[in-house]
Amino acid sequence: MSTNPPTPEPQAVIDAEMARVQAEAEKAHADGAPEELQPRRDYPPYRSSVLRHPKRPLVAAPEAFTELRGPVFGVTDVTELDSDLTRQHHGEPLGERIVVTGRVLDRDGRPVRGQLVEIWQANASGRYAHKGDQHPAPLDPNFTGAGRCLTDDEGRYTFTSIKPGAYPWRNHLNAWRPAHIHFSLFGTAFTQRLVTQMYFPNDPLFPYDPIFNSITDERARQRLISTYDHDLSSPEWSLGYRWDIVLDGPSATWMEEGR
Amino acid sequence: MRPPTPSQTVGPFFGYALPFPGGGDLVPPGHPRAITVHGAVLDGAGQPIPDALLEFWQADPAGGLAGAPGSMRRDPVTGSFAGRSGVGFTGFGRVATDADGHWTLRTLPPGPAAPGALPYISVCVFARGLLHHLYTRVYLEDGAGDPLLDSLDPDRRATLIARPEQDGAYRFDIHLQGSEETVFLDFG
Numbered sequence A: 001m002s003t004n005p006p007t008p009e010p011q012a013v014i015d016a017e018m019a020r021v022q023a024e025a026e027k028a029h030a031d032g033a034p035e036e037l038q039p040r041r042d043y044p045p046y047r048s049s050v051l052r053h054p055k056r057p058l059v060a061a062p063e064a065f066t067e068l069r070g071p072v073f074g075v076t077d078v079t080e081l082d083s084d085l086t087r088q089h090h091g092e093p094l095g096e097r098i099v100v101t102g103r104v105l106d107r108d109g110r111p112v113r114g115q116l117v118e119i120w121q122a123n124a125s126g127r128y129a130h131k132g133d134q135h136p137a138p139l140d141p142n143f144t145g146a147g148r149c150l151t152d153d154e155g156r157y158t159f160t161s162i163k164p165g166a167y168p169w170r171n172h173l174n175a176w177r178p179a180h181i182h183f184s185l186f187g188t189a190f191t192q193r194l195v196t197q198m199y200f201p202n203d204p205l206f207p208y209d210p211i212f213n214s215i216t217d218e219r220a221r222q223r224l225i226s227t228y229d230h231d232l233s234s235p236e237w238s239l240g241y242r243w244d245i246v247l248d249g250p251s252a253t254w255m256e257e258g259r
Numbered sequence B: 001m002r003p004p005t006p007s008q009t010v011g012p013f014f015g016y017a018l019p020f021p022g023g024g025d026l027v028p029p030g031h032p033r034a035i036t037v038h039g040a041v042l043d044g045a046g047q048p049i050p051d052a053l054l055e056f057w058q059a060d061p062a063g064g065l066a067g068a069p070g071s072m073r074r075d076p077v078t079g080s081f082a083g084r085s086g087v088g089f090t091g092f093g094r095v096a097t098d099a100d101g102h103w104t105l106r107t108l109p110p111g112p113a114a115p116g117a118l119p120y121i122s123v124c125v126f127a128r129g130l131l132h133h134l135y136t137r138v139y140l141e142d143g144a145g146d147p148l149l150d151s152l153d154p155d156r157r158a159t160l161i162a163r164p165e166q167d168g169a170y171r172f173d174i175h176l177q178g179s180e181e182t183v184f185l186d187f188g
């Protein structure tokens, strides 16, 4: 039996599905449902989510001694250069040099100190240094696009990089991801683990992207968008973006002090 | 309470950034007390997921949860990964699934995190297509008195118990969806 590859669906089909989910979510919230602070795992406009989310409800885990602690990292796990993605090769990468900084906090607003922050991103042309990304945009021999650092005593992280380009993907016909940097964060508890994506302000691709719009709450979506901060920009050198991160989930210290 | 920063999928391209050499080897090869835990990550059609990332966090054999740095030691001379020192136990592992959706962890058996508690390895699951990570647990053996296991029906409970194999190996498949869907956890 031979099968033809499915014809890619147009953007309009995805737009209509996103609008329907959005309207349902807004109505549910108006009728008293709590704000949806996280994306929906079941979000059909993002086609890859369909078979990759559980259909049964999550089970409350009592006595989570292990998960209320978490892995620790230290100075041996990072080098100074890991936080500067523009200095990992012999030459300078192409693109718009940026500094991205912010604080990692828990839900009580306390800084998450000495914890690991990892990032990865496409180059200025929107291409990843990954064999799986074969779309016709150039690789940059002077840019890999992966970095890491530890947060300081105020929970602050800082990376120097290049503004990533938007890139196409095959969720549907003419699907493009808004420019973003992938972030991975650890808190003091395994329950606070977070992998997410930081976006740039005023990206015209936001309304078309099912990954961004899988977060149905407008204010929650805005929490993924960094702020351009002119005071962070350096003359004749780089543009500055600020993005603070709040880790979800309880921790042992939170449980102990919260009583 | 501040509202949390929402999650987004790890996507398809984490492979050159997050996995690190020896990520699944919490103990050096040939360690006399090492156990091997392995399995597949599967989708709702029973197909293996070749672009999932699993993280493991566990107590040391005495039940200690202090952990230790050095899971992903960096070599400042070359900028490459230096590997774990082999001294001390970090309690943390990270493994990307292979083209068959399979993963392998070599570690020490966790001790009870509280007196009398059943030991387990905590697992955090990321994947392309998964918009918000999922937590589960690998219990190396079933037993009485675990409040989570005791809250589950027998067939659901069975999804959290690893199946012993030869030579200190345990099999633990993770089904994101379907009739054998793994129990995933909510910590409130």
Ligand SMILES: [Fe+2]
Binding pocket: A122, A177, A180, A182, B011, B013
């Ligand atoms: Fe991406």
